Amino acid sequence: MYEEHWKLTERPFENRTENQFYYPAETHQAALLKLHYAIENRRSAALLCGPGGMGKSLVINSLRRQLGEQFRPICHIVFPAMSSDQLIRYIVEQVDPGQSEGIRETSSDLARFERFLQGSLDAQRHPVIVVDEAHLLEQHDLLEPLRLMLNLAATEAVGEAAWTLVLVGQPTLLSHVERYHALDERLAVKCMLNRLLPEETTAYIQHRVRCAGANAEEIFDEPALERIHTLTQGIPRRINRLCDLALMVGYAEDRTILSAETIDSVHGDLAAPTIV
Numbered sequence: 001m002y003e004e005h006w007k008l009t010e011r012p013f014e015n016r017t018e019n020q021f022y023y024p025a026e027t028h029q030a031a032l033l034k035l036h037y038a039i040e041n042r043r044s045a046a047l048l049c050g051p052g053g054m055g056k057s058l059v060i061n062s063l064r065r066q067l068g069e070q071f072r073p074i075c076h077i078v079f080p081a082m083s084s085d086q087l088i089r090y091i092v093e094q095v096d097p098g099q100s101e102g103i104r105e106t107s108s109d110l111a112r113f114e115r116f117l118q119g120s121l122d123a124q125r126h127p128v129i130v131v132d133e134a135h136l137l138e139q140h141d142l143l144e145p146l147r148l149m150l151n152l153a154a155t156e157a158v159g160e161a162a163w164t165l166v167l168v169g170q171p172t173l174l175s176h177v178e179r180y181h182a183l184d185e186r187l188a189v190k191c192m193l194n195r196l197l198p199e200e201t202t203a204y205i206q207h208r209v210r211c212a213g214a215n216a217e218e219i220f221d222e223p224a225l226e227r228i229h230t231l232t233q234g235i236p237r238r239i240n241r242l243c244d245l246a247l248m249v250g251y252a253e254d255r256t257i258l259s260a261e262t263i264d265s266v267h268g269d270l271a272a273p274t275i276v
Contacts (some may be wrong), residue, residue: 001248001251002243002250002251004247005250005251006214006219006247006250006251007041007213007214008054008209008212008214009154009213009214010212010213011212011214011244012209012210012211012212012214012243012248013240013241013243013244013247014056014240014244015196015240016099018061019062019240020208020211021211021235021267022058022062022071023097023203023204023206023207023208025055025166025196025200025203026200026205027054027192027193027194027196028055028059028062028193030056030191031048031059031191031193032062032063032066032190034046035048035059035063035166035189035191036063036067036271037189038164038188038224039063039067039071039128039164039166040067040071040171041156041159041188042126042159042160042164043159043161043164043188043189044054044150044160044161044165044186044187044188045150045161045164045166045167045168045183045186045187045188046164046165046187046188046190046191046212047094047134047166047167047168047173047174047177047189047191048166048167048169048191048192048193049167049168049169049170049171049173049174049190049191049192049193050114050170050171050192050193050194051133051170051171051193051195051235052170052235052236052237053235053236053237054193054195054235054236055237056060056132056168056169056193056235057132058236059193060130060168064076067128069125070126071125071126071127071128072123072125072127072128073094073127073128074090074127074128074130075094075095075127075128075129075130076130076132077091077129077130077131077132078132078133079133080131080133080134080136080137080138080142081133081140082130082135082140083140084141084142084145085109087138087142087145087146088109088113088145088149089106090107091113091129091149092103092109092113092116095113095116096113096116096129096250099107108244110149111181111220112216113152114152114153117152117153117162117163118153118156118162120162120163120178121153121156121157121158121162125165126159126162126164127163127164128163128164128166128167129164129166130166130168130275131146131165131166131168132165132168132169133168133169133172134167134168134169134173135169135171135172135176136169136177138176142184142188143176143177143180143183144180144182145175146165147182147183147186149165149182150163150165150186153179160186160188160207161186162207163178171192172190174190177207187189192215195233195234195237196235196239197202197234198226198229198234200234201229201234201239202216202225202226202229203224204236204239205220205228205239205243208240208243218257218259219247219250220243220246220258221258221259223259223260224246224259224263225264226260227228227253227260227263227264228242228243228263229236231263231264241270242263242266242267242270245266245269245270246258246262246263246266248264249261249265249269250262250263252271
């Protein structure tokens with residue numbers, strides 16, 4: 001809607017995961033490097049955490065694209081709020097899809113998973129299982145079952161385990177895992193995504209706008225960029241939301257550049273209304 005007004009080829013601040021819109025902030029690049037290390041060296045487990053909106057899913061999607069074919073399959077679990085039996089069955093069905101065997105015991109699921117791991121070892125493949133929203137695992141007593149699953153086929157593996165577990169979640173995940181010492185000791189790396197610095201917020205906005213075919217300096221003045229960082233606290237999802245609405249408002253008001261005052265006004269529209 002506003003693309004033509006700002007001379008954009010597309011909307012730059014959609015919460016998308018396409019590789020071209022990935023901005024290599026230091027915190028994301030460091031996390032990617034550590035996750036590559038853990039998986040490519042066939043370590044048992046890794047942890048990625050950060051506040052909501054920091055780009056954890058973007059990091060995982062980038063990791064998926066960058067890993068070689070020997071690190072397959074990559075199973076991504078996005079709803080781990082289930083029982084241990086259900087989680088084990090879900091994992092098995094994801095990594096080794098096949099016809100349903102009807103009602104079966106957890107022991108048969110584990111045996112099927114172990115056969116799958118043995119087949120992967122024979123094919124020189126190293127599966128990766130990513131559990132998103134992993135801060136929910138503790139309340140469902142799932143951390144210990146996942147740790148025990150790391151023992152399957154481990155004696156035949158080249159590295160520490162026959163597969164790598166990647167736990168992804170909110171910062172509370174760190175304290176949850178630390179309470180399970182046996183699992184904590186299996187973590188090869190712990191990655192925390194930190195909020196963007198002021199200069200990184202500006203670079204992030206410039207990168208996004210450039211990918212959409214325009215120049216950020218011709219859309220946002222310098223005080224506006226500084227104000228965006230202050231109001232969003234350097235969290236990419238908040239930056240996207242504020243900038244997208246600012247572009248819409250600027251278009252509606254036929255502005256040629258967005259100022260700090262415009263950003264403040266737009267941010268006020270985003271804030272929740274006060275209930276009297």
